[in-house]
Amino acid sequence: MKSPFLILMACLLPFAAQAEIRVTDGYVRAANPKSGAAFMTIRNTGDTACTLSGVSTDAAARAELHTSREENGMMRMVKADPITIAPGQSHVLARGGDHVMLMGLHEPLADGRDLLLMLDLGDCGLLSVPLPVDNARKPGATGGMSGHDGHAGHTGHGTMSPQTQP
Numbered sequence: 001m002k003s004p005f006l007i008l009m010a011c012l013l014p015f016a017a018q019a020e021i022r023v024t025d026g027y028v029r030a031a032n033p034k035s036g037a038a039f040m041t042i043r044n045t046g047d048t049a050c051t052l053s054g055v056s057t058d059a060a061a062r063a064e065l066h067t068s069r070e071e072n073g074m075m076r077m078v079k080a081d082p083i084t085i086a087p088g089q090s091h092v093l094a095r096g097g098d099h100v101m102l103m104g105l106h107e108p109l110a111d112g113r114d115l116l117l118m119l120d121l122g123d124c125g126l127l128s129v130p131l132p133v134d135n136a137r138k139p140g141a142t143g144g145m146s147g148h149d150g151h152a153g154h155t156g157h158g159t160m161s162p163q164t165q166p
C-alpha cells in the first residue's frame with residue numbers, strides 16, 4: 001500500500017527543478033492578412049536549461065519556430081531547431097532572426113489586440129504569453145512595455161534589408 005506521502009512526493013517531483021521563464025518585450029506583427037510573426041525576449045531565470053521546442057496559438061492555423069538566414073545573398077526563412085536556453089541566459093526572437101511564424105491567421109492582426117501564444121518549453125512546461133499586436137513597430141525599437149532590461153543593442157544586426165524581414 002502506498003502512503004499518501006509517497007504519492008504526494010511523486011506528484012511534486014516533476015516540479016522539483018526550478019524552471020523559471022520570463023518573457024519580455026514581446027509583440028506580434030502582421031506580414032499580410034493571413035500571416036504574421038511574433039518576437040520577444042525569453043529569459044531563463046531558473047536553474048535548469050529550458051528548450052523552446054514548439055509554439056501554438058488559437059489565433060492561427062499553425063505556429064512555427066522560424067529562423068532567418070542568408071543563402072546566396074538572399075534572406076530566407078526556415079524552420080528553426082528547438083532553442084535551448086541555459087540557466088541565466090536569454091534568447092532574443094527578433095526581426096531578421098529567430099521568430100515565431102503565424103500561418104493561417106483566423107483574422108487579420110489589428111493593432112491593439114492581444115494574441116495569446118503558448119510556448120512549449122519541454123521539461124520546463126508550457127507557458128502562455130499574451131503579446132500585443134504592434135504593426136507599426138520598427139526593427140530594433142523598444143516597445144512601450146515595462147520590464148525591459150536594456151538589451152536593445154542586440155537587435156542591431158545591420159545587414160538585413162527591411163523588405164526581406166518577416
Ligand SMILES: [Cu+2]
Nearest residue numbers: 066077101166
Ligand atoms: Cu518566418
